[in-house]
Amino acid sequence: MTTGAITFEEGGRQAKISVEALMRVNGNQTDFDIFESSLTGWLPPHESDVFTKADHDRIVRSICDELTARGITYTIE
Numbered sequence: 642m643t644t645g646a647i648t649f650e651e652g653g654r655q656a657k658i659s660v661e662a663l664m665r666v667n668g669n670q671t672d673f674d675i676f677e678s679s680l681t682g683w684l685p686p687h688e689s690d691v692f693t694k695a696d697h698d699r700i701v702r703s704i705c706d707e708l709t710a711r712g713i714t715y716t717i718e
Contacts, residue, residue, distance in 0.1 A: 647675075649700045654687040656680060656700055673708065673715040677701055 646657040659679035663671055680700060682692040701717070708715050 646679075647704055649704060651700075654690065655684045656682065656692075656696075657684060658700070658704060671716050672713045674718050675701070675704065675715050676718050678718075 643662040644659070645662065646659050649656050649658070657680070659676040661674045661676075663674065680697055682688060683690050705715065705717070
């Protein structure tokens with residue numbers, strides 16, 4: 642397992658969500674665990690910008706869509 646983060650960028654602002662990359666033991670294993678609760682707001686210098694539930698949900702959905710498009714499996718924790 643490798644712990645890291647995925648950085649999402651939108652309109653010059655960035656947000657990070659924590660992930661763990663898993664090694665495949667068989668064809669059914671998840672590639673990533675995504676820790677949804679780690680996505681809490683915009684990174685500096687935009688940390689004071691409003692970060693809504695809609696922002697949170699849109700970013701998670703966008704990351705999941707991108708992983709799916711790349712054939713990467715995941716679970717949301």
